[in-house]
Amino acid sequence: MKLLKEGSVPLIMGEKKVSDLPINIVYGKKDTTKQSAWNFMNRKDVEKELDEFEKTASTDSFASELPAVLYATKYFHFLTDTTKKDGIKYEIEYLIAGKDSEKENLGMIFWRMIALRFVMNAACVYQDPAKEKEAALLAASILGVTGFPPAVVVAKNLLLLALAYGESVIDVRNLADGKKIPAVKTSSDWQLSFAGLATLNCKRKPVKQGMSYEDYLLLLLISQKDKRQKYFRMMDLMEQNIRRKVPDFKLDQCISSYKITQNLKLKKLGFGGMILPFATYTDLKMYRYVTY
Known part of the structure; x- marks a missing residue:
């Protein structure tokens, strides 16, 4: 399908303009893997995706990474963030993907979101008798009179998987538009029909209560394989944002210091009938300098 070959950014964003600014990677590790379409028909790819997510998205991981993730979502920009920002626009996407191009980071995030949605949508489509029946009829009509039952079954399953994949693309389009989607779908939430599968066009059904683009970013950030990379x-x-105002700023050459001044007032003290030889109040000043 031509849409899939063009990459995830045009697949999701269409003709919308996206940022393609370069990212100067100094402290983090650059991800050099090539962006490619996620093969939903390859069982090994599906199992690998699920295994990786299960390993990294544990309860312990969630608890330990949550403070950093919440900090990131509060102070760094992302695709659907409505606040205006100069410079890099897809900052959280970079924290996850690690590419040196904004567009590449966005594309990698889209593929990962499609993969997450595909699992849920595939489960939904196989629990819908109406869709299974329609897929079987389509498979039989495609193969014609020469089709034998095993081939029809294979074709039916491929059609159902393709429908789940197409629905996942529509879901991510909704997310990229700032809308919400249900975490788990029912037949009434389904958007894409077999007729619209070739063009991936359909009437969308976003919901008011559901998961947003930001929610999925948080999930991907928590399930990051190398936990340290988000900090680097x-x-x-941080360095690039500061350098827009201070061009020669370098984080690894940054020296900070602070001074603490503490004023103490001691009242006249007496012990066992004796008065210590202090004035009514004695002022003491304490200083501390710290540089790091």
Whole structure:
């Protein structure tokens, strides 16, 4: 399908303009893997995706990574963020993907979101008798009179998987538009029909209560394989943001210091009938300098 070959950014964003600014990677590790379409028909790819997510998205991981993730979502920009920002626009996407191009980071995030949605949508489509029946009829009509039952079954399953994949693309389009989608779908939430599968066009059904683009970013950030990379990549973003105002700023050459002044007032003290030889109040000043 031509849409899939063009990459995930045009697949999701269409003709909308996206940022393609370069990212100067100094502290983080650059991801050099090539962006490619996620093969939903390859069982090994599906199992690998699920295994990786299960390993990294544990309860312990969630608890330990949550403070950093909440910090990132509060202070760093992302695609659907409505606040205006100069410079890098897809900052959280970079924390996750680690590419040196904004467009590449966005594309990698889209593929990962499609993969997450595909699992849920495939489960939904196989629990819908009406869709299974329609897929079987389509498979039989495609193969014609020469089709034998095993081939019809294979074709039916391929059609159902393709429908789940197409629905996942529509879901991510909704997310990229700032809308919400249900975490688990029912037949009434379904958007794409077999007739619209070739063009991936349909009437969308976003919901008011559901998961947003930001929610999925948080999920991907928590399930990051190398937990330390998000911190190094935060350093990259902090340095680049500051350098827009201070061009020669470098985080690894930054020296900070502070001074603490503490004023103490001691009242006249007496012990066992004796008065210590202090004035009514004695002022003491304490200083501390720290540089790091």
